[in-house]
Amino acid sequence: MSSMGGSADENLETKEMDARSVSSSHGQEPYVHKVGIPPRQNLFKEFQATVKETFFADDPLRSFKDQTKSRKLILGIEAIFPILSWGRNYSLTKFRGDLIAGLTIASLCIPQDIGYAKLANLDPQYGLYSSFVPPLIYAVMGSSRDIAIGPVAVVSLLLGTLLQSEVDPVTNVVDYQRLAFTATFFAGITQAVLGILRLGFLIDFLSHAAIVGFMGGAAITIALQQLKGFLGIVKFTKKTDVISVMHSVLSSAHHGWNWQTIVIGASFLAFLMFAKYIGKKNPKFFWVPAIAPLISVILSTIFVYLTRADKHGVAIVKHIEKGLNPSSVKQIYFTGNYLGKGFRIGIVAGMIALTEATAIGRTFASMKDYQLDGNKEMVALGAMNVVGSMTSCYVATGSFSRSAVNFMAGCETAGSNIVMSIVVFLTLQFLTPLFKYTPNAILAAIIISAVINLVDYKAAILIWKIDKFDFVACMGAFFGVVFASVEIGLLIAVSISFAKILLQVTRPRTAILGKIPRTTVYRNILQYPEATRVPGVLIIRVDSAIYFSNSNYVKERILRWLMDEEERVKGDYQTRIQFLIVEMSPVTDIDTSGIHALEELFRSLQKRDVQLVLANPGPIVIDKLHTSNFAAFLGEDKIFLTVAEAVAYCSPKLAEDP
């Protein structure tokens, strides 16, 4: 040994310890390490640990530890209303950042709100209402510093589509609005309940790839919907799929298009896209695309007012109700047929809104490196939508585009949402009459330029490169939305995501291991072609917990490896396989079905005169192997700490070939 660690080295000890190897340090007979059996926990502790890992993985009560009672109360109140904690350290510098950011996102949100309300088949003021109350509630309860709250394109479209299939928004305005508030109420309840029950991880079941596809498809659908306002078409389909829309557009080409509208829309769309380009080229000019929409609205409104283009068929906003949000508590359906429908729609819209807000929150939290409690966020978002549903708002959430602007404008706290809210309040109180002559084509152009960024083709390419299955989910969601409807797209996205999970648990990977030359390390021979098989021994690694969902597959797959290997060995006149080592490092857990599968494997191997040997079972597995008596059944001397030790045990015992 001394020849190895002998050289002077500042990390001598570590090195020397590394230098020693497993099977040699005790001379001839390899010293075999016992596989550790963890101390038995009592049932309650075990249960407690599982619950904690499942629902409190982020350890939200960490700060409450070792505090006095009154301090705990204060901390608890602060946890629900984070404004109390950041408000105390609020400073003028922070306010400056929030003010600028708030004004910028307000200028962006006002024209967007008016347009998005239309996607939800609601009057324009409802979009503004939803940018007034929810941001205030969020600022008090939310903990993201960068998210910009308000109506967003995809949720507006989803809500509009779902509601429309229940109530006609044109002939039955009152019921439609009531159902919209009902859905918003239950969206909020869904979000809050998921947060309170700490089931936030459920939204993780919509994979990133599926979201990329869904968002892209929704963006295309929304942009296509804008062709109505953009081309000045009066008769337009209610369906959202690309075929119906293009049919609608083309069939009205001869008499339904309005060239004045197109000219106005196209020129301002060009302006908006140019502003976007500038903002992208130089991040310093991020405010250019941020205020471009408002400028477009002002310019085009003045233009239409001066030229009276509305008399030449250019559709205008006409009327936005003046004044603050009226109460809508009594409009929510708490009984009757619509209750169930509102509930169902609310769950779907609430989940999608949550997905978007969570993604935004996480992204910016990781950029500024602060912790965000996903479940607490859900409670805040839920509370804001519940209050919103009672004050004539529809489902609000975090907006991708406005949050990015908020971030770049230098927001410091959720205070920027308060500033934005105040601006929207002033608009509602005093400025709505000014939007009378705003042409619809401008709103269409603003929406198109806003949603176009949601088509994240770069992400799609990356997904293609990394994971083909993910790409299928992505494209499935995309084409589902574009060619069928948002609901179908969503359904496809969720189904494919689930299929992937099922595939993962039913078909775990297995690999044959070989020895990397000059080491005691055994690795997948497909990954390391230089790794060599040990004659007479087959080493297989199982790469997953062995549960009922895969136990049978694992058993049969191992037997098939053995058959393949026996055939190969026979062809090459090599030593017959006499030992099968199952490397269990990645097997984190095993259940009753798994134990049965091992027993069956053992019996099948016995009939073929092959011995089963296990290497490195983890703490839970070794515990269960003992409780189920499989360890004794197999022979405890056949369970080793490492593959190397198992090989050292097998090799000298190999029978000579006849």
Next chain:
Amino acid sequence: MSSMGGSADENLETKEMDARSVSSSHGQEPYVHKVGIPPRQNLFKEFQATVKETFFADDPLRSFKDQTKSRKLILGIEAIFPILSWGRNYSLTKFRGDLIAGLTIASLCIPQDIGYAKLANLDPQYGLYSSFVPPLIYAVMGSSRDIAIGPVAVVSLLLGTLLQSEVDPVTNVVDYQRLAFTATFFAGITQAVLGILRLGFLIDFLSHAAIVGFMGGAAITIALQQLKGFLGIVKFTKKTDVISVMHSVLSSAHHGWNWQTIVIGASFLAFLMFAKYIGKKNPKFFWVPAIAPLISVILSTIFVYLTRADKHGVAIVKHIEKGLNPSSVKQIYFTGNYLGKGFRIGIVAGMIALTEATAIGRTFASMKDYQLDGNKEMVALGAMNVVGSMTSCYVATGSFSRSAVNFMAGCETAGSNIVMSIVVFLTLQFLTPLFKYTPNAILAAIIISAVINLVDYKAAILIWKIDKFDFVACMGAFFGVVFASVEIGLLIAVSISFAKILLQVTRPRTAILGKIPRTTVYRNILQYPEATRVPGVLIIRVDSAIYFSNSNYVKERILRWLMDEEERVKGDYQTRIQFLIVEMSPVTDIDTSGIHALEELFRSLQKRDVQLVLANPGPIVIDKLHTSNFAAFLGEDKIFLTVAEAVAYCSPKLAEDP
């Protein structure tokens, strides 16, 4: 080095290679192995491999390889009709075994069939019909040598309950029968389609524990149902839950019980249980419990005939239709309202029947060590039920109790099913009038003694010991069946099984690793208390593929480990954590969300001045780390083959503490 491998040894080479260790073989500077990147496969090959692993894991086409065309055709026909292959080698010895086994299971099945038909609310002859045609079809197409085909208790009960909730079996006999055949038809179609599409693994989603609970609950329910016949009660509830049944039983205690019936039933039940006891005590007498039911039927029938006990209120079978199965092709609903209902019921009954047959097939195949192609079996079972539905049979499958008897009586091939089928044929043709005076109480006693074995309390105890979560599934299914209904129990079983899978994929385990003294092996410090942490380095193993469903959790969990560790280190005035090694051996795959999570982890660590180091990423993971450019982003020199090498890299770089 020579001092280690120097001793003369027959396995010198192996030993010497084992003896060398990772970081020392090249003097001062540790020699670092490159992490292998597997050769890139083209897309088609990759796709092909995935499909093969998913649907053809058992490699069913193995025998077709390298054969001539005509040989392939013959093999193909033999694959569909295995009788052609085993029939050719059929011998008189084999026939002797099959004959004895066939006669034994026939004597067992005839009384059971008559009773089970009642569970399905059908006339007794339908039970016999289902023991005539399906076993013949199975004998031709099936490949299990031990399974005994026919109606079984649990499926009969399930079918009866499901059908009863759609059509009243008493007032609307014709529609009820037609719906039963329709359900049987679709049960067969479901089974065959699952087999043809090679989706057989779907039935693995019902965990072993859930099945134990479900079967036990169903057995109790069935036994309780028999109280009607056993106590001679005329008015009996249609519900199956224990509360309704006990209420029914107790409320009729004063005037509804018939003591003559009870005496006959109880004495024969005692006889049957005693016969069972003898069979259990000495396996040589396995035939005692097997023929006891038929003897009971004969004795009790003679007794009732002689004493005319039926005139004293002892209910008797009265009439069994004589003659073979009539055609029922025209009775199956292919249109109308009942089509959908039959379809739905058929899927459920078909799946449960499949679960039972598959479990039996696997058990005996592993006991006699022959291969069974699960998907081919499903096609055989499906074909048999489709044909059955057209010949007045209801859903048949493999029976636990009769298959065990078949096995012990020495059956050699599926020929024993043919023998049984012929006996049932003779019974139907000539013997049915003899059952006229058979008391219902005997049938009740036979069913009770048959299903009592399904209450597998030993398995439940083992499940409790091995896996608490499994036990919850088991008990949930059990109490669901007993206190609510078979459907509710089934629903609970499936839901809990799914919840377990979801938990598995959302909350993978992570562990802190330490170095086992005198080795280069790093293991979970909770399992190996002697393992020591490396100062300044935190080593975390992630025990699952990193997918969208868990990527966020994995990231946050790693950061929480780090925070916990930093706190601990601070308290002990030890070296600050400067390196975080993620051991990725068990991480078999990673998707786009997983890569994002790693990027976020990297950034968070950077802000804390901790370096991220990866150890042993598998072939797919390393490939994806490269395609996504994360490997370059992290620095390829920070990816190591083993934890030991990673530690060897980190240790000398540790900054001195201030």
